[in-house]
Amino acid sequence: MRVAVVGAGMAGLSAAVDLLDAGAEVTLIEAAPTAGGKVQTEHVDGFTIEHGPDSFVSYRPAAAELARRFGLGEQIIQVTEPRVVYLRSADRMVPLPEGMGLVLPTRLGPFVRTRLFSWPQKLRAGLDLILPRYLGDDDVAIGEFLRHRLGQAVIERLADPLIGGIYGTSIEELSLDSVLPILRSHERNSRSLILASLKSGRTTGSGGSPFRTLRGGLADLVDAVTVHLRAQPGYRERFGVAAADCSTHDGASRLRLDTGEVIESDAVILATPAPVAAGLVAGELPGAAAALRTIPHASTAVVTLGYPADAFPSPPVGHGFLDAGSGSPSSGCTISSGKWVGRAPEGSVLIRSFLPERAHALQQRADAEVFAVIEQDVADTFGVRGEPCVRRIARWDDRMPKYVVGHKHRLNAIHAALSTRPQWQLAGASYRGVGLPDVVTSGKAAAAAVLDQFGR
Ligand SMILES: Cc1cc2nc3c(=O)[nH]c(=O)nc-3n(C[C@H](O)[C@H](O)[C@H](O)COP(=O)(O)OP(=O)(O)OC[C@H]3O[C@@H](n4cnc5c(N)ncnc54)[C@H](O)[C@@H]3O)c2cc1C
Known part of the structure; x- marks a missing residue:
């Protein structure tokens, strides 16, 4: 059985691993010269x-399991203490209360004491304890739901910076059912979101951070998987060339590459962002292409700056901050050297600043202009004097999938439009979860679906 996998991001890599395990022959096609997709680690002057x-x-x-399978279990590290994250507003920096789940408190004390909200705002959030259920059967925007239950302040100071930050866009358009389905279960089971969250804090504990990484950077996982794949007899790869079109001929699938080369296979896994998958199937299944194009993708950029520690008036504390309406184009900063060990050489600080979708115009400007704006922002925030010794920018244009209200209907429409081609499967962040574990799981699910059809 021959399978072509298009896209060597974490979804495509994980699909390739499972297919080879099951004895299939795999050709992995990747437009970039190297694997990893959005997982890109650079080592420069002692900075990671x-x-x-x-x-x-x-x-x-799923992501940790993959790392352990390829010998990286010992390299999985936790975040550094203190785990404090700040919220920056127009005039101040306030630490986020301890024991917060994604947007809800798992402990009452820190939430009651926080300076993040005024007393009237806390009382408004407390209305959640007595409000009747709000949700009907239909999906709604996370913003609409949380505003109703907890009030506008929780949206502006917590939910939008936290969740919007992950998706690079506002929670006013993100789908409750696809991004935070747990909130629907909370309301269904406990009516009050706060009560449900406090209960889950008591049963699961709210002590440790769930975030993990690899000591040497996440690209170590990509490298380990790639080394494994290349050692398998049934594996071939075509890197540095894009797939252009997917069609069927006498029951077989034909993938035409930009070079004109054609790869024939029994099945194809499209592990690219949905708009690329749309272009690949458009010739044969225009309806599926149209359905795939209904999933919008935002642009984001990450600016990384390395400084000598003595450029700071005092060493920055904690993991960074989220921005809530300070007027800055940045949606927040991670102090990478404060969050993880080994990210900066001794006596240095590494910071990454995020430009969300609303800063699209700045994202498009020349590197030097973007650096100037972000360096000024970092200087204003931390009191930094002097120039960074390392500057990098990564632009992810139209590559951040947005699960907007109705995302599940869009997935159903895509599924229906592709139903005549069960040998073509989709994987990746555009569909059922953007986090690395979700993406690895999507690759495994696509591999399983293909293997199933061929009785493996
Ligand atoms: C700035 C940023 C920060 C993030 N932070 C986190 C985080 O901290 N934790 C977390 O869990 N997730 C995070 N994510 C999300 C996560 O990185 C992605 O969802 C995940 O890496 C996507 O994997 P993928 O395999 O679906 O797609 P991609 O990584 O996008 O891979 C798709 C691949 O397909 C290739 N391709 C495209 N077109 C073609 C073609 N025509 N032919 C052949 N190949 C093609 C691309 O070159 C690419 O390599 C972040 C994402 C970004 C951008």
Whole structure:
């Protein structure tokens, strides 16, 4: 059985691993010269720079399992203490209360004491304890739901910076059912979100951070998987060339590459962002292409700056800050050298600043202009004097999938439109989860679906 896998991000890599395990022959096609997709680690002058993701969560095990399988178990590290993250508003920096789940408190004390909200705002959030259920059967925007239950302040100071930050866009358009389905279960089971969250804090504990990474950077996982794949007899790869079109001929699938080369296979896994998958199937299944194009993708950019520690008036404390309406184009900064060990050489500080979708115009400007704006922002925030010794920018244009309200209907429409081609499977962040563990799981699910059809 021959399978072509398009895209060597974590989804495509994980699909290739499982297919080879089951004895299939795999050709992995990747437009870039190297594997990893958004997982890109650069080592420069003793700094370890993540251009894309910098961590994965431990409560979804797929990414850690893959790392352990390829001998990286000992390299999985936890975040450094103190774990404090600040919220920056127009005039101040306030630490986020301890024991916060994604947007809800798992401990009441820190939430009651926090300076993040005024007393009237805390009382408004407390209305959640007595409000009747809000949700009907239909999906709604996370913003609409949380505003109703907890009030506007929780949206502006917590939910939008935290969740919007992950998706690079506002929670006013993100789908409750696809991004935070747990909130629907909380309301269904406990009515009050706060009560449900406090209960889950008591049963699961809220002590440790769920975030993990690899000591040497996440690209170590990509390298380990790639070394494994290349040692398998049934594996071939075509890197540095894009797939252009997918069609069927006499029951076989034909993948035409940009070079004109055609790869024939029994099945194809499209592990690219949805708009690319749309272009690949458009010739044969225009309806599926149209359905795939309904999933919007945002642009984001990450600016990484390395400084000598003595450029700071005092060493920066904690993991960074999220921005809530300070007027800055940045949605927040991670102090990478404060969050993880080994990210900066002794006596240095590594910072990454995020430009969300709303800063699209700045993202498009020349590197030097973007650096100037972000360096000024870092200087204003931390009191830094002097120039960074390392500057990098990674632009992810139209590559951040947005699960907007109705995302599940879009997935159903895509599934229906592709139903005549069960040998073509989709994987990757555009569909059922953007985190690395979700993406690894999506690759495994696509491999399993293909193997199933051929009785493996
Ligand atoms: C700035 C940033 C920070 C993030 N932070 C985190 C984090 O901390 N934790 C976390 O869990 N997740 C994070 N994510 C999300 C996570 O990185 C991604 O969801 C995940 O890496 C996507 O994997 P993928 O395999 O689906 O897609 P990609 O990584 O996008 O891989 C798709 C691959 O397909 C290739 N391709 C495209 N077109 C073609 C073609 N025509 N032919 C052949 N190949 C093609 C691309 O070159 C690419 O290599 C972050 C993402 C970004 C951008």
